[in-house]
Amino acid sequence: MPELAELWDAVQRLRVGTGGVVWIEGEPGIGKSSLVAAAAHVGRELGCQVSEGVADQLAHPPLLGVLLDCLEIRPRSTDPHRARIAEFLTDRRSVLDLADAGHAAAAVDMVVALVDELCTAGPMMLLVDDVQWADDASIDVCRRLASVAAYLPLLLVLSYRPGTHRSTARRLRDIAVRRDVVRVPLGPLAPESVRDLLAALVGVPPGGGLVRLAAQAVGNPLFLRELVESLVREDLLDIGAQAEVRDSVVGVVPRSLAAALEGRLSSVPAGTVELMRTAALLGGEFAVTELAALLGRPAIDFSADLQEAVTAGILVEAGPRMRFRHPLLRQALYDGVPAALRAALHLDVARALESTSVEPQRVAQHLLASGVVGDRWARRWLAEAGPVLAGWAPHLAAELLRREVDHDPGDEDVRVGLCMNLARVLIDGGEHEEAAQRVRQTLGLVVDPDDRGQLHWMLARALFSGGHNTAAVAHLHRALARADLPDAWRARLLASLAMFQRAGSGDLAAADATARDALRMAAVAGDAFATAYALTGLWASHSVRRQHRLALRSAEGAIEALGFVADHVDLRAFALHGRIFSLQNLSRWTDAEAALREARDFLRAANRMDDTTAGVTAAVLLFWLGRWDDALAELDAVAQDTSTSTYRGLRDGGPGRLWHGVSALIAGHRGERVRAAAHLRAGFDRPVVTVADRENLDFLLVARSLAAEQDGDLRMALDHLGALLDRRPGEMTLTHQWLPRFVRLALAVDDRSAAEAGVHACLAEAAAEQVPARAAASADRCRGLRSGDPATIRSAVAHYRASGVPVELAGTLEDLAVVLAERGDTAQARVALHEASDLYGGFGATWDIRRAEARLRSRGVRRGVRGTRANRSGHGWAALTPTERKVAMLVAAGRSTSDIAQNLFLTRRTTQTHISRILAKLGMRSRVEIAGAALREGLGGVVDR
Known part of the structure; x- marks a missing residue:
């Protein structure tokens, strides 16, 4: 059988350390499950770790349900890693939505990390049958694992039935269409x-x-x-x-097959069939305790019928649970129950499951299946469990909440709770227009002042995130005018207003005054969240004014106010990233790197190990430090994230623009024009509405200017950069870091007025700095270019050399070489050119080397035979970056991806990206091969972080 032969080959490759993905596809009953079972048998026979599971056919499957069973993740597991994941998933704490929105993503990260850890113990097979029924989080895990399976000793086997929900099919197709996936289509028998x-x-x-x-x-x-x-x-x-x-x-x-399956039950005792019909309501797999709760009888009373069902081949054991032998067998039993009775029974199932303290998704699934609306118990349960349900199954929560809210009003207190939960789910899901509408409807029903304060907060957030900043500000003013607003909510609304005033319209004076009012009110209320939120607003204002010391103090004050607990994760992350930004502006690059490590330690502790925005922050820092391969590894890791890059409620969309901008600029400097163009198209394909949108465009604008320069159109290149000079009120964009480029282009096209404008803009930035730092050095470079004074440019060189920022140092040395050549000092010009070219070569800036040589050649200076070229090796150990060599050494030591990430202060995804590149550069296919090659190369010892 050719299908079995393909599986055998995949398992054989796995035995020597090379993983992969096998995609089995076909209609129900075509033999997919048999092939999966055969693969599992082969894997066990050959000594692999084998974990297998079957996804359940439910309208809203439980979060990570199939993988929890597959990987035996249980609260009482003897494995601490599994127990920790189970504890995290069963935590029912109801927390503020700003802090809770990332829990599902964190759970995905934890499961991926577990699989990674298991792979360090030996080759592993992970088999998921009927993956089309899996929940979104389980599919995310499969997608993540599919992208790295080839680099782990992991064989991911997925069976799929076509014809499922369009969005699920689209996400699964991302796996199926990968070029490295072994596809095994099963068609009808000949x-x-x-x-x-x-x-x-x-x-x-x-x-x-x-x-x-x-x-x-x-x-x-x-x-x-x-x-x-x-x-x-x-x-x-x-x-x-x-x-x-x-x-x-x-x-x-x-x-029909359903009728044939019904016929299979004709020899089974009637009591057993009725028990199976009841069990079918619980899904394709169920716990005996759940069935006992539904029946209201002890398990001993129906144990004989359960055994009869196992003997008849209706049920099979699935660890501590029972599973129907085939989903269609369960469907035949389920369809045999009259529809009206099924609805009533599903409501009974929901009540029974709630009494057994299962996860709220299971209860919610049966509430939805019942079709019952307005039931008092159901509404009470949904009002209480809504916040937790929203965190794990937002689509299910929204569907149930909409149905109840749109029904008979019933008890007003319960209705208010349902409406608030629905609005929260809609905001987190990006349904901002409907969220705003629902909140407005609810505000007329609310009596409790705290609930009213929270609704005002939610409405402002929905309006701002939906692009209606003016309306958000106006609403906050109206809310703050109310005399019955509690102090804590008044402080939070003021802090939110300050953020919107700056990020939306750029009204810096109003934002400052509002933030300080928020601080005073937060002190009265003793509200740490409001204090930290107000301080982040002041951080933004200080940064706009280039008061970087004050900005740093504000960011650190926000971090201190929040303490060391994991609450308010997004706000604390925002403050931590602000601290990194301020340290860069003060030219404290080493401290900025340390701050990045601290931010990652916090996110790891908060189960946000692969936070998207942290990856973009790291990439920007690494760009300026000349570690472009590391920056791209961070950005490639961000690309694996299916969520939107955003700080919820704080700043939307900015990280996404930076992601494309940094990627495009590095590609352009390296002469990879097709890649740069693709990022430019994606980056500019977003509307620019607010000041916050504009201040994240600079990398994209510079990359577009570079593309025009490479086309030989220097005037167009200058015009693209000209947008940076038009810094709007309240805009944070660090124009000084790009102005030397602007002045150089202006002089190249003999536009002295533009050059003067660039110099004056840079001098203004430098004058605003509390202490001379990056803007002051840029101003020296600009003045030196304009006047042709090498001494002024040497001052900038000295600053960049002392602070350790090679990208700006290389560009300034190139400018120095040009000025020296124009003065006739060809010897010193050649020295500066050599150093600049060596630095450019270090981070692969091949275009910059060509440009620098052309500028100097036209002035009679050539690099000569002493000049080194940027002929970076593309293959072998010599091609590895310093970070990749460290990762390779840790891989050789048998460390898991998570361990390596923690050791090197990286995210797991970034670490895996490094491993993928190591394998490509070494021409290898598995970690085992890396380990063997490292030993042959004599690599070892302690890795210096």
Whole structure:
């Protein structure tokens, strides 16, 4: 069988350390599950770790449900890692939505990390049958693992049935269309194979009538098996030299698989069938305790019927749970219950499950299936469990909450709670227009002042995130005018207003005054969140004014106000990233790196190990430090994240623009013009509405200018940069870091007025700095270019050399070489050119080397034979960056991806990106090969972080 041969080959590759993905696809009953089972058997026979599971056919499957079963993640697991994940998933704390929105993503990260850890112990097979029924988080895990399986000793085997929900199918197709995936399509059996299967089932060759009847199964093995079993069971086959159906069979044998499956139950005691019908309400898999709770009987009372179901092949054991042998068998039983009775029973199931303290998703699934609206118990449960349910299953929560809110009002207190939960879910899901509408409706019903304060907060956030900043500000003013607003909410609304005033319209004076009012009110209320939020607003204002010492003090004050607990994760992350930004502006690059490590330690402790925005922050820092390969590794890791890059409620969309901008600029400097163009298209394909949108465009603008320069259109390159000079009120954009480039281009096209404008803009930035730092050095460079004074440029060189920022140092040395050459000092010009070129070569800036040589050649200076070229090796150990060498050493030491990430202060995804690149550069396919090659190279010892 060719399909088995492909699986055998994949498992054999796994044994030597090379993983991969096998995608099995076909209709129900075609043999997917049998092939998955065969793969698992082969894996066990060859000594691999094997974890397998079957996704359940539910409208809203539980969060990570199939993978929890597959990987045996239980609260009482003896493995601390599994127990920690189970504890995290069963935590029912109801926390502020700003801090809770990332829990599902954190759970995904934890499961991926567990698989990574298991792979360090030996080759592993992870098999998921019927993956089309898996929840979104489980699919995210599969997508993440599919992208790295080839670099781990991991074989991911997924079976898929076409025809599922469009969005699920689209996300799964991301896996199926990968070039490195082994696809195993299963189609109908050929006529000769159908005859062979019939013969194997009845023991003799099939007759013509049986073959014609079997044609109704359209080559489906399960259909054929059920058909033959029903014929044998009801004595409708004459078996002699061949097997033939009796004449009376036509019209008697069931024509649908569901009917055939019902026929399978004819020999099972009636009590067992009824028990199975009840169990079918619980899903494809269930715990005996859940069935006992639903029946209101101890398990001992129905244990005989359960055993009978196992003997009859209706149920099979699934660890501590029971599972229907085939989903369609369960469907046949389920469909046998009248629809009206099913609805009532699903409500009973929901009540029973709630009493057993299962996760709220399970209860919610049965509430949805019941179709019952307005039930007092259901509304009370949904009001209480809504915040937790929203964190784990937002789509399910929204559907249930909408249904209840739009029904009969009922108890007003309960209705208010439902409305607030619905608005929170809609905001987190990006449904800002509906969220605003729901909050407005609820505000007229609310009596409690705290609830009213929270609703005002939610409405402002929905309006701002939906692009209606003016409306958000106006609403906050109206809310703050109310006399019954509690102090804590007044402080939070003031802090939010300050943020919107600056980020939306750039009204810096108003934002400052509002933030200080928020600080005073927060002190009165003793509210740490409001204090920290107000301080981040002041951090932004100070940064705009280039008061970087004050900005740093504000960011650190916000961090201190929040303390060391994991609450308010997004706000604390925002403050930590602000601290990194301020340290860069003060030219404290070493401290900025330390601050990045601190931020990552916090995010790891908060189960946000692969925070998207942290990756963008790291990439910007690494760009200026000349560690472009590391920056790209961070950005590639960000690209794996399916969530939007945003600080919820604080600043939307900015990280996404920076992601494309930094990627495009590095690609442009390296001469990778196609890649740069793709990022430019994606980066500019977003509307620019607010000041916050503009202040994240600078890398994109510079990358577009560089592309024009490479086309030879220096005037267009200058015009693209000209947008940076038009810094709007309240805009934070650090124009000084790009102005030397602007002045250089202006002089190249002989536009002295533009050059003067660039110099004056840079001098203004420098004058605003509390202490001379980056802007002061940029101003020296600009003045030196304009006047042709090498001494002024040397001052900038000295600053960049002392602070350790090679990208700006290289550009300034190039400018110095040009000025020296124009003065006739060719010897010193050549020295500066050599150093600049060596630095450019270090981070792969091949375009900059060509440009620098062309500028100097036109002035009579050539690098000569002493000059080194940026011929960076593309393959072998010499091609590895310093970070990649450290990662390779830790891989060779048998460390897991999570361990390596923690050791080197990286995210897991960034670490995996480094491993992928190491394998590509070394021409290898597995970690095992890296370890062997590292030993041969003599690499070892302690890795210096």
